[in-house]
Amino acid sequence: MKQIIRMTKQREVILEELSKVTSHPTADEIYEMVRKKLPRISLGTIYRNLEILSECGLIRKMEIGGIQKRFDATTENHYHIRCMVCGRVDDVNGKVLDNIVDRFDDLNGYKVVDHRLELMGICPLCRSDSHS
Amino acid sequence: MKQIIRMTKQREVILEELSKVTSHPTADEIYEMVRKKLPRISLGTIYRNLEILSECGLIRKMEIGGIQKRFDATTENHYHIRCMVCGRVDDVNGKVLDNIVDRFDDLNGYKVVDHRLELMGICPLCRSDSHS
DNA sequence: CTAACTGCAAAGGTTTTGCTTCTGG
DNA sequence: CCAGAAGCAAAACCTTTGCAGTTAG
Numbered sequence: 092m093k094q095i096i097r098m099t100k101q102r103e104v105i106l107e108e109l110s111k112v113t114s115h116p117t118a119d120e121i122y123e124m125v126r127k128k129l130p131r132i133s134l135g136t137i138y139r140n141l142e143i144l145s146e147c148g149l150i151r152k153m154e155i156g157g158i159q160k161r162f163d164a165t166t167e168n169h170y171h172i173r174c175m176v177c178g179r180v181d182d183v184n185g186k187v188l189d190n191i192v193d194r195f196d197d198l199n200g201y202k203v204v205d206h207r208l209e210l211m212g213i214c215p216l217c218r219s220d221s222h223s
Numbered sequence: 224m225k226q227i228i229r230m231t232k233q234r235e236v237i238l239e240e241l242s243k244v245t246s247h248p249t250a251d252e253i254y255e256m257v258r259k260k261l262p263r264i265s266l267g268t269i270y271r272n273l274e275i276l277s278e279c280g281l282i283r284k285m286e287i288g289g290i291q292k293r294f295d296a297t298t299e300n301h302y303h304i305r306c307m308v309c310g311r312v313d314d315v316n317g318k319v320l321d322n323i324v325d326r327f328d329d330l331n332g333y334k335v336v337d338h339r340l341e342l343m344g345i346c347p348l349c350r351s352d353s354h355s
Numbered sequence: 356c357t358a359a360c361t362g363c364a365a366a367g368g369t370t371t372t373g374c375t376t377c378t379g380g
Numbered sequence: 381c382c383a384g385a386a387g388c389a390a391a392a393c394c395t396t397t398g399c400a401g402t403t404a405g
Contacts, residue, residue, distance in 0.1 A: 097359065097404055118395080133362045138395060140360095157286065158370080159394070172333050185327035195317030200347035201304050209339045215332035229379055231385065250370080265387045270370060272385090290394085291369065361402070371392070378385075 096147055102140050104128045109150060110164040115171070115180040117159040155180060155209055170207075174214035183210060228279055234272050236260045241282060242296040247303070247312040249291040287312060287341060302339075306346035315342060 096102070108124040109116070116124065122137045141162055145152040151163040155171060161180060168187050173180045188208065228234070240256040241248070248256065254269045273294055277284040283295040287303060293312060300319050305312045320340065 099360065099404070101361075131362075133364095134394095135363075135396080136361060139397095142396095155286075158290070170327075172330065172335070174333070175336060181331045181333070183327045183330055183333075188326075194320075195302075195315050195342075198304065198315055198342075198344075199313045200350075201306070201313070201342070201344040202350060203304070203342050203344040204307060205343045207341045207343070209341075210327075210330075210333070210335050211337045211339065212330075212333040212335040218332075218334060229384065231379075233386070251368095263387075265389095266369095267371080267388075268386055274371095357403100357405100359402105359404085361400105363399090363401105365396105365398085367394100367396070369393085369395100371390105373390085374388090376386080376388105378382095380381105380383105 096143060101125075101129060101132055101136055102144065104132075105137065105140055106144065106149065106164070109162060112164075113182065115153060115155075115161040115163050117161055119159070121162065153180075154207075170210065172210035172212055174217055175211050176213055176217035176220075179214060181214070228275060233257075233261060233264055233268055234276065236264075237269065237272055237276065238281060238296070241294060244296075245314065247285060247287075247293040247295050249293055251291070253294065285312075286339075302342065304342035304344055306349055307343050308345055308349035308352075311346060313346070 104125050105121060108128070109121060112124075114120075118134070118137055118141055121141065122132075122134050125132055125137065141150070141152065144150045145162070148166055151166045153161045153163055153171070155161055155173060157178065165182070170183050170185070170187075171180050172183050188206065236257050237253065240260070241253060244256075246252075250266070250269055250273055253273065254264075254266050257264055257269065273282070273284065276282045277294070280298055283298045285293045285295055285303070287293055287305060297314070302315050302317070302319075303312050304315050320338065
């Protein structure tokens with residue numbers, strides 16, 4: 092994990108905007124958010140900084156359904172749920188699976204280091220839409 | 224889920240090659256495999272058919288770490304483990320989490336439909352490499 | 356001061372799409 | 381037959397990179 096980085100205006104605003112939302116935005120969505128504050132920032136800078144900030148542990152890069160990567164201001168361990176209809180991603184609060192390795196009898200010789208759990212379902216908005 | 228499809232030579236070979244391996248290949252890797260049997264097949268056809276075959280439930284499209292999607296001939300529910308060093312993906316055999324919803328006290332109003340669990344670790348090959 | 360960072364534009368890798376020709380049922 | 385599929389090439393989409401000028405510490 093990288094140790095020190097320069098705190099530039101661009102990085103400040105990226106962190107600030109990301110911490111304002113709970114929506115786990117993509118790089119492009121972050122670009123649009125940050126652009127309102129720093130109109131001259133480039134998408135390249137967004138990508139470079141999201142990479143660096145997650146290397147530093149200041150944000151978390153998520154690899155979740157879909158092509159685009161998403162980013163999260165919360166770096167603690169937690170799980171996500173994704174709406175199968177509209178694609179939005181929310182946090183779920185609950186116990187993290189501890190003794191997860193015990194559940195498997197054949198790990199193919201792997202040493203397990205971490206895990207990721209993604210729930211899928213229908214979000215409240217899309218549920219009410221389908222009632223109409 | 225789509226109901227009927229024409230069984231063309233191309234689809235036959237894609238299914239056949241995919242069922243031969245346990246490596247969860249990417250579209251591009253499948254292209255290389257199939258090309259040995261059908262040298263004139265195009266990458267576009269591979270993509271179109273992987274999409275269609277997974278809509279039909281004949282194969283499974285995996286959304287797993289990294290940019291490229293991977294595909295799996297096994298459509299039953301099972302989990303995967305990915306090597307953090309070399310990126311290969313293997314199946315793990317074990318119980319599927321049943322009462323998973325009970326573990327969460329706040330689901331944000333979602334109706335949970337499915338879940339996906341991905342383990343991460345170091346595969347046997349990469350473990351022995353690091354000993355040298 | 357200067358190593359690190361930015362903006363810009365171009366390139367890279369993956370996936371999708373339009374169109375014409377071909378073919379399975 | 382002919383709806384649907386294939387091949388080909390171009391476009392679309394997301395991300396990374398090279399370079400010259402700028403800036404935080």
